[in-house]
Amino acid sequence: MSAQSTITYDNEFVQVGDSAIAGWRVDMPEGKRLPTLSGNCPHCQHDCDYPVPEEVLQGGTKSAGGNERPPQLTRLVTCNCRAGHNRPGGVMLGCGRYWLALLTKNGASYDLSVQRDLGMLPAAEALADAQATQNARVHGAAEKWIGGISAVYSLFSLAGVATAKNALDGLSSGQRWLVAAAMLAGVAAAGTALFLGYLAAYGWVRMVAVGDDEKLRLWHTDEGAYAARAARQLSWAIYAAFGSLAAITIMMMLVWFLPRAP
Known part of the structure; x- marks a missing residue:
């Protein structure tokens, strides 16, 4: 040695x-x-x-x-x-x-x-540390956000007002379709948020072949791209969660304020 x-x-x-x-x-x-x-x-x-x-x-x-x-x-x-x-x-x-x-x-x-110029040392050290820890940081953020998305789902208990007995009485067929559309949009956005948040935290769970050098290189390249990919997925999960909240709010407002037949 x-x-x-x-x-x-x-x-x-x-x-x-x-x-x-x-x-x-x-x-x-x-x-x-x-x-x-x-x-x-x-x-x-x-x-x-x-x-x-x-x-x-x-x-x-x-x-x-x-x-x-x-x-x-x-x-x-x-x-x-x-x-x-x-x-x-x-x-x-x-x-x-x-x-x-x-x-x-x-x-x-x-x-x-x-x-x-050693004045550049603190910034360069911070960049190197950020590069070394970014996979763990985005993974942790995505795991925490799944809890946030679950909280969004709990808001759907408010949607009971739209499905409770007599909640839609007096609304025309078109008005009921508006309420249904807002409800479906909220469900779709919440589902999308949960799906993308899961992908950001854990990826699509599957077995990947690494039986030869080329497959091993492809796996390693994909692993290296995790942080950037997960950050995009987490961003879209956040947008979808807020979209779900907006759709639920619109649905509630429609139920409360649409004019009803006497």
Whole structure:
């Protein structure tokens, strides 16, 4: 085992010079706006690959707006080598050290250097932490929202006023259809909210084949897209829940205020 392999894991910032990353590559994957950085960790010297993140979840906001490649950006690069470093439980990769990278646009690619402005460190650390925890955050939010959707369903007890005996007496056939339409819209919206909230929290439960490398890559890609997909589903679940509430309110107002035949 090499001496570098015996370095004990420690989550800490290290200041490095440009010479320490002189061998790093900047590759532009097809279809991506930002590059992947590859090279030896400046601290443990083991191979690392770092896809530069384009967006982070904060209600789905992008970390760098637009479709154009930004002229300059700072990212925190954390060692994610696969060598042994006496890592604590739950940590699967790296020696824990991280450094600040500065990417400067150069034609269709980027030049890589060390970011010497340490004022960018807190923001870069916050972005890295948000990236690392976004799957758990959106999963937790979706699980909690299922309870909120269940509360919306409890509002349907109010709909008893529309189905109680004599509640629709005196209404014409067309007026009754209006009440029914509002009721059905509320039920459909509440069902949609529950369905999308469940998908956001748990996904569509199924067995997925990973019997060969291509299937394994497809599964891993889909797992990586979970947070963005779940955030969209959760957003639509929230819209649907409020739509259900609006439909129930409209139904109640129709029952109360539609003119009735004497």
